[in-house]
Amino acid sequence: MLSYRHAYHAGNFADVLKHLTLINILNYLTEKDKGCCYFDTHAGGGDYNLRSEYAQKNREYETGIAKLWLREDLPEAIAAYVNVIKAFTTSKQLTRYPGSPLIAQHLLREQDRLELCELHSTELHALKQSMFKDKRVRVWHEDGMQYTLKALPPKERRGLILIDPSYELKTDYAQIIKNLLVMVKRFSTGTYALWYPVIERARINKMERALVASNIKNILLVELGIRSDSLFKGMTASGMIIINPPFTLATKMHTILPWLAQELGEQGHGSYRNEMLVPE
């Protein structure tokens, strides 16, 4: 299958929340000197040209990063995200958007390492190009969930596993949770960040119920919606489920999410969630 190309979606409102969360977790992990690892199970191509035919097709970046790019009144935590994205562009214009591997590569240090998985051969090629000659990085043409499962627990015993599937099959929702539960069993102190799209709310409710019913503790859910849930409007919202989040994250999200819902929401229909699904 593998028809998904992230270039159509780069920089949209879902990427804003995903990458803002990613930056906050990596900044927290790198506060300590000890090295950490970063696994990106579904890495994508890494670097997106917003002038490309793909990005221009639906101009999805206009629902996200474009609304923040030139603002000078951003709350501090959102400005920190925009500044990371700006570090990849020399001009003042918004022409390029970095994917999760590039953002992580930018924020991680000499003592850290990155393991990136991508199945689509075109995306894999682009990813290898953008990671060129970085000794901290390994790129794998493998199923990201299976590869990461085998690699856990990591030798550093501290790290982030970003799980950002394209959900091309309806069965992916249940399968991802099943694999995530096994990962947490193998590496229970790791931080996990799972992205999800709200296309059909019932699928997300089911994922949440499965996580709550597991024995896993310390699960935070953050979500940003730009229009009301509907079966006919495509992706209305998206969220991140974070296991073992930095203890500062929920508090930060209390200022970030209402602001984003207000500014990115369509015609006053922005919404957000910031909930501990399971406490520590």
Ligand SMILES: C[S@@+](CC[C@H](N)C(=O)[O-])C[C@H]1O[C@@H](n2cnc3c(N)ncnc32)[C@H](O)[C@@H]1O
């Ligand atoms: C949502 S995109 C990733 C975007 C990226 N994480 C970012 O934030 O910039 C999902 C990617 O997963 C790839 N993919 C799909 N199934 C996969 C699998 N089983 N293992 C690894 N990659 C997969 C797709 O080709 C696609 O490039």
